[in-house]
Amino acid sequence: MTSPEERDLRVLQLYEQLLEIEQRLIPTGLHVFGRPSQAGERADMLKMIASFARPEAGTRGLPELVAEGLGLVCDQRPAGLSPASLSNATEVEIRNRERVDEIVSEAIRQFDSSGIDAAVSALEQNANVPADESRPVFTLLEKISKQLETNSEIDALMRALRGEYIEPGPGADIVQNPAILPTGRNTHAINPYAVPSALAFARAENVAQKLLERYLAEHNRYPRSMALVLWGLDNIKTQGEGVAQALWLLGVRPVSDALNRVTRIEPIPLEQLRRPRIDVVMTVSGIFRDLFSPTVQLLDKAVRLVAQLDEPDELNYVRAHVMEQVRDENCDPDEAMTRVFSNAPGNYGTNVNFMVMDSQWEREETLGDLFVTRKCFAYGRDSKGRTIEGVEARTAMDRALARVEATYQNIDTFEIGITDVDHYFEYLGGISKAVEKRARNRPAIYLSDTLSNDAKIRSLAETVRLETRAKTLNPKWYEGMLKHGFRGVAEIEGHVSNTFGWSATADAVDDWVYTEVAKTFVLDEAMLKRLRALNPHSAHALVGRLLEAQGRGYWDAQPEVLDQLREIISSLEDQLEGVA
Ligand code: BEZ
Numbered sequence: 186m187t188s189p190e191e192r193d194l195r196v197l198q199l200y201e202q203l204l205e206i207e208q209r210l211i212p213t214g215l216h217v218f219g220r221p222s223q224a225g226e227r228a229d230m231l232k233m234i235a236s237f238a239r240p241e242a243g244t245r246g247l248p249e250l251v252a253e254g255l256g257l258v259c260d261q262r263p264a265g266l267s268p269a270s271l272s273n274a275t276e277v278e279i280r281n282r283e284r285v286d287e288i289v290s291e292a293i294r295q296f297d298s299s300g301i302d303a304a305v306s307a308l309e310q311n312a313n314v315p316a317d318e319s320r321p322v323f324t325l326l327e328k329i330s331k332q333l334e335t336n337s338e339i340d341a342l343m344r345a346l347r348g349e350y351i352e353p354g355p356g357a358d359i360v361q362n363p364a365i366l367p368t369g370r371n372t373h374a375i376n377p378y379a380v381p382s383a384l385a386f387a388r389a390e391n392v393a394q395k396l397l398e399r400y401l402a403e404h405n406r407y408p409r410s411m412a413l414v415l416w417g418l419d420n421i422k423t424q425g426e427g428v429a430q431a432l433w434l435l436g437v438r439p440v441s442d443a444l445n446r447v448t449r450i451e452p453i454p455l456e457q458l459r460r461p462r463i464d465v466v467m468t469v470s471g472i473f474r475d476l477f478s479p480t481v482q483l484l485d486k487a488v489r490l491v492a493q494l495d496e497p498d499e500l501n502y503v504r505a506h507v508m509e510q511v512r513d514e515n516c517d518p519d520e521a522m523t524r525v526f527s528n529a530p531g532n533y534g535t536n537v538n539f540m541v542m543d544s545q546w547e548r549e550e551t552l553g554d555l556f557v558t559r560k561c562f563a564y565g566r567d568s569k570g571r572t573i574e575g576v577e578a579r580t581a582m583d584r585a586l587a588r589v590e591a592t593y594q595n596i597d598t599f600e601i602g603i604t605d606v607d608h609y610f611e612y613l614g615g616i617s618k619a620v621e622k623r624a625r626n627r628p629a630i631y632l633s634d635t636l637s638n639d640a641k642i643r644s645l646a647e648t649v650r651l652e653t654r655a656k657t658l659n660p661k662w663y664e665g666m667l668k669h670g671f672r673g674v675a676e677i678e679g680h681v682s683n684t685f686g687w688s689a690t691a692d693a694v695d696d697w698v699y700t701e702v703a704k705t706f707v708l709d710e711a712m713l714k715r716l717r718a719l720n721p722h723s724a725h726a727l728v729g730r731l732l733e734a735q736g737r738g739y740w741d742a743q744p745e746v747l748d749q750l751r752e753i754i755s756s757l758e759d760q761l762e763g764v765a
């Protein structure tokens with residue numbers, strides 16, 4: 186029997202989950218080259234941009250200003266409350282957050298329809314926000330809004346094709362760095378010696394801490410070893426947040442040399458760290474390897490430094506593992522300290538995505554083995570100071586992965602999530618499957634979402650559910666896609682196949698996901714008619730993927746649903762043959 190308090194608490198938790206889905210910013214269509222963003226989309230974007238403090242522009246986040254003006258303290262739930270008082274506190278907090286959100290939305294509407302003065306006075310009246318605090322925010326929004334209204338991508342492309350000069354612009358996520366506007370410029374990357382930036386290192390502390398707290402809460406101890414995926418573009422966008430998270434887990438900080446280049450590492454003393462140093466296996470993408478060569482060296486240096494600190498085993502898992510491997514397996518210390526892996530020089534990707542997409546596999550473990558075959562090349566510098574530049578090190582990788590208890594990747598943009606592209610499951614899914622066989626245990630799989638100031642850690646299964654609700658099954662998302670006709674249907678099918686990728690690599694997809702996908706896109710007659718008129722190839726692939734999910738044991742479908750799907754796929758085959 187659950188008590189009324191527990192019931193109330195559960196209802197409020199559900200309510201929080203609903204809010205999370207409702208408030209999640211999603212792309213509502215594809216970017217059309219040369220076309221400025223539409224009005225509704227622009228308002229959503231501006232609201233999101235205004236929710237962050239922007240120290241570089243001297244502005245604060247609107248939700249923070251509104252909460253302060255109303256005298257509310259949002260998002261600070263005291264620990265250790267009884268369910269009854271917790272549910273009270275949660276209810277108050279939810280109501281406060283909704284109120285803040287409504288006031289911010291109204292101010293953005295005013296800004297959109299009547300300009301800065303109207304928005305400033307709306308906030309003053311509704312939430313006592315001083316004009317001198319809100320005006321700089323709207324001045325910034327006005328500049329961004331103008332840039333969003335125009336688009337010179339086609340003109341820039343034509344100029345580029347004529348060999349003319351194209352102005353440079355930073356590569357980043359629009360919400361994180363609006364300076365990427367206007368688009369249609371020559372995207373420049375980053376100075377790898379500036380990575381991680383001081384801001385990235387500061388932000389990463391909170392994420393690494395929350396990640397470890399989550400594992401601790403679920404397993405009653407810290408993970409002794411974790412496997413991380415690091416991508417190049419992500420670390421460009423965030424100036425190295427992923428890199429900084431790896432350094433925090435190891436318990437070290439980057440130090441700049443006399444030329445202000447981050448080339449050194451120093452340990453954070455254990456008294457300050459107040460937790461063990463986690464062993465970290467890093468697989469970096471081919472793009473990361475190419476763009477961040479000094480950073481690859483920095484990460485390798487960090488592992489070697491930590492392995493050689495004179496500290497107790499229970500507070501330094503890297504040292505404990507290296508010593509144990511050298512002692513018990515008579516292993517060369519250089520091999521025992523290898524933790525940074527990537528593709529062979531000149532190679533990119535894991536190919537796990539291609540194997541899944543083409544259904545070219547029988548046993549799941551093949552997917553993990555393929556990941557290791559592609560990614561088992563070591564990078565760094567050995568103890569004699571010789572550069573290791575993509576030396577095949579399968580045994581070292583197998584051994585390092587055999588200890589891994591949790592795998593992890595950071596997500597830093599709202600534009601691309603774990604079901605939008607096949608790269609998340611090829612990397613995070615691929616490595617998790619490789620760990621499962623080598624450690625003889627499925628690792629805990631986590632993603633962080635550093636889109637907002639308040640970074641969130643979610644398990645893979647939670648993230649799949651959230652993405653499914655917020656995107657794949659959300660009419661706002663799929664109708665946005667369907668406006669693009671042929672390509673839109675391909676995007677929907679892509680989401681379903683990428684979701685399937687999480688079944689294949691991590692069994693992280695609930696049955697209801699496939700059931701609802703079938704109901705929404707295939708068993709709904711009107712919808713199926715639209716899909717097959719717009720793009721029968723993708724409609725066929727989508728139904729085929731659902732049948733594959735059932736066939737491989739990832740979906741316990743009802744027999745009558747299966748019969749319907751089989752009938753539909755054969756009629757799609759007839760249609761395609763007719764088309765061909
Ligand atoms: C990268 O930026 O490293 C990356 C981009 C796309 C797929 C995989 C990796």
Ligand code: MG
Nearest residue numbers: 694695696739
């Ligand atoms: Mg299942």
